[in-house]
Amino acid sequence: MNRLFKKSGPSLQRLRLATVVLVVSFALLMVATAIYYLAEQHNSALDNATRQARGAANAAQAHATRTFVETYRVLEGIGDLYLHNVEHGGFDDRAMYEMLARRLAQTPGVYVFTLFDANFKGVVSARSFPIDIEKYRDMPLRELGDAGNGRFFGPLYQNVSPETGFQGEWSLPLAHVVVGKDGAVTGYATALINTRYFAHYFSTLDVGAFGRITMWTRDGKLIAATPNVELARGDTAPEKINAPHITLHIAVADIPASIMVTLDERDYLAGWRQTRNQIAFAVATIILAMGSFTMIILRQLAHSQKNENALRQAKAAAEEANEAKSRFLAHMSHEFRTPLNAIMGFSEIIRNKVLGDGVSSAYTTYADHIHRSGEHLLNIVNDILDMAKIESGVQPLHQDTIDMRAVMTAAGSFVQGLATQRGLRIAVEAPAHLPSLRGDERFIRQVLINLLSNAIKFSPAEGEIVLWATHRAGHWLDVSVKDHGPGIEPTLLKRLGEPFLQGNPAVSHLGKGTGLGLSICKRYMDLLGGQLRIESVVGVGTTATIRFPDDLLVPASGV
Numbered sequence: 001m002n003r004l005f006k007k008s009g010p011s012l013q014r015l016r017l018a019t020v021v022l023v024v025s026f027a028l029l030m031v032a033t034a035i036y037y038l039a040e041q042h043n044s045a046l047d048n049a050t051r052q053a054r055g056a057a058n059a060a061q062a063h064a065t066r067t068f069v070e071t072y073r074v075l076e077g078i079g080d081l082y083l084h085n086v087e088h089g090g091f092d093d094r095a096m097y098e099m100l101a102r103r104l105a106q107t108p109g110v111y112v113f114t115l116f117d118a119n120f121k122g123v124v125s126a127r128s129f130p131i132d133i134e135k136y137r138d139m140p141l142r143e144l145g146d147a148g149n150g151r152f153f154g155p156l157y158q159n160v161s162p163e164t165g166f167q168g169e170w171s172l173p174l175a176h177v178v179v180g181k182d183g184a185v186t187g188y189a190t191a192l193i194n195t196r197y198f199a200h201y202f203s204t205l206d207v208g209a210f211g212r213i214t215m216w217t218r219d220g221k222l223i224a225a226t227p228n229v230e231l232a233r234g235d236t237a238p239e240k241i242n243a244p245h246i247t248l249h250i251a252v253a254d255i256p257a258s259i260m261v262t263l264d265e266r267d268y269l270a271g272w273r274q275t276r277n278q279i280a281f282a283v284a285t286i287i288l289a290m291g292s293f294t295m296i297i298l299r300q301l302a303h304s305q306k307n308e309n310a311l312r313q314a315k316a317a318a319e320e321a322n323e324a325k326s327r328f329l330a331h332m333s334h335e336f337r338t339p340l341n342a343i344m345g346f347s348e349i350i351r352n353k354v355l356g357d358g359v360s361s362a363y364t365t366y367a368d369h370i371h372r373s374g375e376h377l378l379n380i381v382n383d384i385l386d387m388a389k390i391e392s393g394v395q396p397l398h399q400d401t402i403d404m405r406a407v408m409t410a411a412g413s414f415v416q417g418l419a420t421q422r423g424l425r426i427a428v429e430a431p432a433h434l435p436s437l438r439g440d441e442r443f444i445r446q447v448l449i450n451l452l453s454n455a456i457k458f459s460p461a462e463g464e465i466v467l468w469a470t471h472r473a474g475h476w477l478d479v480s481v482k483d484h485g486p487g488i489e490p491t492l493l494k495r496l497g498e499p500f501l502q503g504n505p506a507v508s509h510l511g512k513g514t515g516l517g518l519s520i521c522k523r524y525m526d527l528l529g530g531q532l533r534i535e536s537v538v539g540v541g542t543t544a545t546i547r548f549p550d551d552l553l554v555p556a557s558g559v
Contacts, residue, residue: 415453
């Protein structure tokens with residue numbers, strides 16, 4: 001680096017020092033900003049995780065409380081009905097069974113409702129009639145504990161009945177003691193809540209892929225859990241969690257049970273870690289790039305003057321080459337025009353049998369081919385000549401007042417023969433009070449002829465080409481040519497107007513050309529002070545519009 005500036009002046013040395021100081025300062029600022037941002041994002045992730053855990057715990061608590069309260073309410077209603085029937089001597093076990101079955105269908109999460117008498121003997125069950133005493137012999141009714149408000153909560157109970165779909169399922173016994181008017185116990189209205197009901201709801205809460213929700217009895221036994229918990233129901237051993245985590249405990253209201261929500265760091269910090277890695281990579285990449293760019297800048301400072309001089313020389317050479325190209329094209333076009341005119345003249349003599357009818361008909365065919373080829377070559381030379389005149393700046397511009405309706409009619413008439421050969425119709429639509437235009441009539445007529453010729457070249461037979469004008473007072477005058485040809489690809493549409501660019505190579509067999517037609521039209525419109533616009537949809541057609549601004553228009557008389 002010192003070698004690069006050993007011959008530099010003081011100002012260049014100061015510029016070098018300022019560049020280095022600026023780059024280092026910016027790098028330090030970027031690192032400090034990244035560290036501050038990551039710290040803020042880390043704290044935000046912890047806060048969001050805490051809110052997520054609290055929300056999941058509240059939802060799980062509300063679901064459990066709602067399930068228990070609703071079940072107790074049903075049990076109290078069952079107990080009141082049972083007591084009324086017993087005291088009035090009208091107990092109907094069949095009607096009681098049907099009522100229990102209806103309540104079972106209406107209470108989600110409950111596996112069975114059962115009535116027991118004061119001696120813990122089964123009276124009626126919602127799942128069988130008459131009741132099968134053996135199914136409920138092992139229910140831990142004598143172990144029911146008071147959960148408050150006259151409600152009782154029992155230990156986990158595993159239903160082992162082989163006749164149900166819940167064989168081997170774990171349940172929670174709930175009970176309401178039925179007490180008569182004399183204070184004596186008349187019976188017990190009980191319910192078994194399937195613990196899978198809670199587990200299924202826990203799995204719907206968002207605690208991440210590694211998070212878990214569990215429900216525990218007061219004596220520390222597992223009631224229900226999300227699928228990723230490895231403990232079995234009834235286990236009392238605490239689950240080991242190796243990764244850092246956030247844990248939140250919440251009691252179930254009026255029930256000797258609690259909810260525990262645990263969020264794993266692998267979940268709530270996953271996004272932050274990804275952001276941290278991305279920022280670290282980005283900072284390292286930027287610092288490395290800044291160092292590389294700094295070296296490049298320092299080298300460019302040493303060579304800037306040399307490059308500037310070389311650029312000036314290259315620009316002068318390019319301008320001179322462009323002028324030479326224009327002069328060459330203009331000269332060669334004039335050189336080609338004379339022999340082509342002669343070829344066309346002699347071919348016309350042969351084709352028209354000027355020498356008499358004795359000439360062989362084959363000569364007429366050959367002459368026709370010669371004439372068409374010569375005409376094609378002459379059109380190419382004319383296009384090249386027009387482009388050369390435009391680029392060389394020798395194309396004169398005559399300002400006249402132009403009747404646009406007449407110019408449109410003339411252009412349509414000029415290409416009518418070519419259109420008839422291809423079975424096409426030319427429709428010219430011009431408003432009666434179209435304003436006149438200040439400009440060069442030759443250029444405008446040539447632009448319209450070129451646009452109409454392109455439309456004829458790419459239109460299917462028996463179609464129609466429309467040439468129309470629209471005028472918006474105080475704004476502009478548009479003259480448009482619309483065809484129903486194959487359209488132009490969007491990639492080519494953006495480049496239309498470039499010299500020698502064919503608008504649709506896929507259909508070039510319909511008519512050959514130099515690719516200068518639209519380029520000449522665009523240059524002519526630039527000289528006239530207007531615009532050329534091309535709109536096209538593949539498979540639908542193309543609309544070419546020439547627009548003249550209001551300052552070029554002459555209002556029509558009588559308007």
